[in-house]
Amino acid sequence: MTDFDVIILGGGPGGYIAAERLGHAGKKVLLIEEVALGGTCLNVGCIPTKTLLNAAKTYEHAVHGAPFGVVAGDVTVDWTKMQEWKAEVVSKLVAGVGATEKKAGVTVVDGRGIFNGPGSVSVGDKTYSGDHVILATGSVPVMPPIPGTEDNPALVDSTGMLAVESIPERLTVIGGGVIGLEFASLFATLGSRVTVVEMLPEIAPFMDSQIAGQLRGALKGIDFKLGCKVTSLDGGTVNYTTADGTETSVDSDVVLMAVGRRPAVQGWGAQESGLEHSRAGIVVDDRMRTNLPNVWAVGDVTGRSLLAHAAYRMGEIAAANIIDGEAHRRGEVMRWNTVPWAVYSIPEVAGIGLSEDAARAEGREVITHTVPGYMSGRFVAENGFRAPGAAKIVIDARSRQVLGLTVLGAYAAEMIWGASVVLETELDIFDLRQIVFPHPTVSELIREAAWAIDA
Structure with a gap:
């Protein structure tokens, strides 16, 4: 007899929504999370960035309210207070996820889970058995092997950027994708001199090029270096080659590496278990099934759509198909072409x-x-x-x-x-x-x- 009906490895959006749905359906569920419920999105991603971006928009509205008949006095930014508000929002929402899982009857275990193969996951020296396993290990920031990136105190990833002690006077962002644009917009609005170095000829390559050009023109206070390849870092100095081959550089107080994220497929048993995967992620079908029996994967780790709302839907689909083997006939399958995207810049x-x-x-x-x-x-x-x-x-x-x-x-x-x-x-x-x-x-x-x- 197994310990649980379903074991879920990872408490981010895909994992915790699947746990909730399964718990309310009467399944005995174990949810394992190493760091904090909510995963990257809630703790160091979607929610904290949107909290800070809203503060930046409030500041911008106060500064530029005169045309609407609202004239503010000496408007200033209190970065410490913004950080405190961000921390309060995250803390309360994480607690809310925990309360939701408890209400659904889900057992939550803190620790690093190791997938041993179908039906078996270990945390420390304890091994749990389950009829089904859902893998929801998420993703991690990409840090390319550019000379000067190792042990560079001026260099941060998205997690580090959320925790900077003060608003940098000069910020260079490497990468003009979603993460890079949101941070560039945030700090440019708050007064930083921001440079974005992007290797491609236009920002946001997933976006319609016409709209991408309009967005770039609308992002105030950002100097875009397009078609440029970063060659090395020297502290806060970013050396790059322009589209015509010219070697140049930009000096910064902080450098943000924002060239994307990759599925977290290392260090938890994917290789040892025979799970079909690559650097691009775990291979799944439209019901979120892997090549192993009764083993499912959802969210960023699949590499199919690294978006929290996509993870939500994947978690719901996996749960529905575990609850009812015929759920796919009712349309409980993933339709990748109908997943929206958003960039929360200003x-x-x-x-x-x-x-x-x-x-x-x-x-x-x-x-x-x-x-x-x-x-x-x-x-x-x-x-x-x-x-x-x-x-x-x-x-x-x-x-x-x-x-x-x-x-x-x-x-x-x-x-x-x-x-x-x-x-x-x-x-x-x-x-x-x-x-x-x-x-x-x-x-x-x-x-x-x-x-x-x-x-």
Whole structure:
């Protein structure tokens, strides 16, 4: 007889949501977490960065409120207070996750779990057995082997950047992806002189190139060095080669390495157990099954989508299929093309599905249209006529099915879920036009784009 119905290795978004769903379904669940419930997202990722970004937006609104009739006095930033607020938010939310797991009847064990193979996980000198095992070990920051990165006190990763003692006067960010852009936007808003060194010709390569260019132009106070390759670090000096081969450098007080994250597949038994995996992650099917019987994997460790909300859905799918072996017939499978993304910079941007670039790369014939933010009355009322904002829609030229949508500007991340429903249900442009949007809302930009496109 096994100790548990399900053992979950990792208490991040994918792991703890799976535990909760299974617990409420009556399963006996063990959740093992080495550091803190909530994983990277809650402790040193999504939540703390958004807490600080909101503080930065509050500061920006106070400084630039005059056009709206709000004139503030001597507005200053108290970094220590911001850090205290961040810590309070994280602490209470972590406690909330613990309370949720307890309510679901989940047993939580602190410690480093080692996967021994199907049905067996050890923590220290104790071994637990389970009918099923869900692997949710997450991801870790990438630190490329660039000369000067080892033992460099000026160099930090995203975790270290959240804990800097003061706002750096000069910050260099290596990498123009999601993490790099959010931190660059945060500290530029708070007054740092920020340089972003990006190897590719444009920031955010996953994003529609037209919108990416608009976002780059909207990010105030950031000097972008595109098409540049970092060759070495010397303390806070970042040496790089430009697109035309010129060798140059930029001096910084802090250097943030933000070239991405990689699945954590080392040090917990993946190699020894016969689990099919690579540096790209654990191989799973659309039900989150691995090659080993009754062993599942969810979240960043799969390498399929390194996003917390994707991990949530993966955890729910694994749980549903463990609870009911026929759940996949009811649609409990992962549809990777309907996972939205968001960059919480100032301004923010979000999208889903295929960008125009990606669609054309697949050989699709598409029709696109972009509308500016001032097409929304609420957007103008809250941001002004010149504020950066846009909505771009991509449809199939033959079927008129909606393939993708990208939104730039205030509330972008809050409205993109609606586009998720459009893609999940495979609506065409005529279906989308029948949806009633509340007025006045920024989400009406989606409606404006739908009606403006030549369909």
